[in-house]
Amino acid sequence: MTTAADDLDTITERWPTLHEAAGTRPTTTWPPAMGITRLMTEEERQEQAAERADTNPDAPGPRPTPIDVDVLDVMTTIETGLLTTADWLAERVQRPAFRATTGRGWSDDVHRQVVLLAAKDAADPRRWKYTGQRDAPTAAEWLSLRLRNAPGPFRALDEGERQAVENVARMGVELLRRTLGEARRKEAVPHPCPQPCGGQLVVEGGDGAPPVVRCEDCGRTWTEAAADVA
Ligand SMILES: [Zn+2]
Structure with missing residues (x-):
């Protein structure tokens, strides 16, 4: 029986495989390379290429890579769930960064230490960020560390918070397994x-x-x- 933290690790580890299955990344070369994009019949491939090409299909140049829209849907669902949960949880358990009053100048040694400490605290890489790099692996990793009570500017999760993270982890890994299972x-x-x-x-x-x-x-x-x- 896997824990929810293990499920989150699985999502982090296998996210690149979902990208491959969706056709949004080059497929691996392991023989016999069998990403979903290569299992389509020639007819399906041409249909998709025709749908996506905004130029004459006879035009020279590379054809657009077929994108598996179903896999993309699954990825969006998983990613939205993880990001929403991380945003919600961070609001609750992440301690706001220390603030130092400014204006006393760098000649004051103690004051300088406090300002540096505050800057370091705000930039703590363990903090959840509401902007910038926001993707499923980042959120899954952060949530898994919270479930494991990893150190950082956070309080421990209460039972309701833990349950909410476990639910989104389970849903995510089930969707991932179902999607990739079909690709096997x-x-x-x-x-x-x-x-x-x-x-x-x-x-x-x-x-x-x-x-x-x-x-x-x-x-x-x-x-x-x-x-x-x-
Ligand atoms: Zn045998």
């Missing part, structure tokens, strides 16, 4: 199982998780690194 594909391998069964081997991958070779008869599995994990 099987392909036959032209070698028999080296075990006595001599069964049909298949390779499963393409969803960003480590590819696995599996025997459909005896169920033994091998990872890409040839380590026997069965």
Whole structure:
């Protein structure tokens, strides 16, 4: 059983894979490269290219990369949930930065120390930021640290706050798994199982998780690194 903090880590780690599945980033080259964009039939590919091209489809030059709108929708849903939750939680648990009164000049040693301290406190990288870099991985990482009570200018979460973060984490990871799970594909391998069964081997991958070779008869599995994990 994974904790909500683990779920948030999963979202952070697999966000690039969602980008790949959406076609908003070059696909990996792991063979047989099977990102969603490459699983479309030629007809679907042409349709999408035609929809997106604002020029004559016969015009020279590269075709637009097909974008998977369903995956983008999922990403927007996950990201909005995480950012909204982080904004809400930060308002509640993040201590406002210290303020130092200014105007007493740098010749006052104590005053200078206080001003530097205040500036450092405000710039504490552990703080949630309401502007600038705001994306799903940043929010997921920040929320996971709050669930784990990591040190920083924050008070501990109460039960309601914890529950709210857990809900958004669970929803996010479920959406992510469902989306990437559909991207996982099987392909036959032209070698028999080296075990006595001599069964049909298949390779499963393409969803960003480590590819696995599996025997459909005896169920033994091998990872890409040839380590026997069965
Ligand atoms: Zn076998």
